[in-house]
Amino acid sequence: MDISATQTDDLIACPNCDVLYRIKAPARGERARCGRCHEVLITPRLGAEGRIIALALAVLILTIGALSFPFLTIRAAGVSHSASIFSAAAAFSGGPFFLLSFAVLCLIVLVPVGRVLLLLYVFVPLARGRGVGPLTKQAFTLAERMRPWSMAEIFAIGCAVALVKVADLAEIAFGPAFWMFALLTLLVVAQDSLICRWTIWDALDKEAEA
Template sequence: MVACPTCDTLHRLSDVPQGTKARCRRCHAVLMTPRAGAMTQIIMLSATALVLMVAAVAFPFLDLSAAGLAQHSSVIDTITAFSDGLLLPLSFAVAALIVVLPTVRLCAVIYAIAPMAIGYRPARGAEAAFRLAQNLRPWAMAEIFVVGVVVALVKIAGMASVALGPAFWAFIALVLVTTLKDTFMCKLTVWKTLEERRNS
């Protein structure tokens, strides 16, 4: 039995052909959307997002210059900016929300889906890994960080000269790739495939 995520109506789902959609009989919300090759696409997008995360952390993020003074910053500088005194917990929160949790979520998705994408049985603990990935989704806030940076740039653009570094564009690409990955992923299809492959 599957509950509709919108209206909680229970459904007994049968096999849904690839390329079609199963909708709620009450509110017509989409329940399942199996796609051919979706797991491979999800793995490739997740791996790409991990590479972009490394680039976003490793490379310069912003260069600011005003009145002859220049300031170079990176994501690490952002995290450590609050590392003194009572603001230390804020540094841990920033690191967790924009780097650690998104990275853990991507790794969990790859661990849960990659063996099935190449035709093997799910890895041990795949269900727990996929559940972790879904539970972390509201807390992985790399996209919120990018929106905040853009808002800040609009406000300081008239006071200083701003040069965007490679890490800024890596974060933009990371947000786009992660959004595309979430679009391709049908949670119910993944859960159903995990159950079927585990019992086969």
């Protein structure tokens, strides 16, 4: 049986178990959850756009700052060496590992920054009550697809775990960039928790029809 686009506009699928529900928007402060797996489906928040923009700007500033300062310093046998984000990515740049180096740089810098810029492009017009741009829906779709590949916080956590294992071999001091990445991790989690995808798509559809 064919299902028309009009019929599917009233449906929402659980991202975890794929159960379909007819949309009934909850009131502000309430949540709509999946009856099978209890995944949150809709969670509208008043003024979320402004907070998302503030967090996105903070993430962007912290990312730029993290690229400008040492990530860590290692001291052993009287020798000290400081490493930055770029030097960590460039560690694999020789020979056949060039692609690995490029992938690391993309996943910890380019993808997170690109996603933040896309979110700003989407949310700034919504927060100001202005008409959205012609590519806003495509920008939000791309930002959502980039989310699993934005791994700046994974890089910071992985480095912390690895450095704990070599702490007995050398003296290790975390630089400003590490703490920026640690704070960035918390801000990204807070930012994503504020984004209600259904609410955003509903707002974009209404702006497009206006």
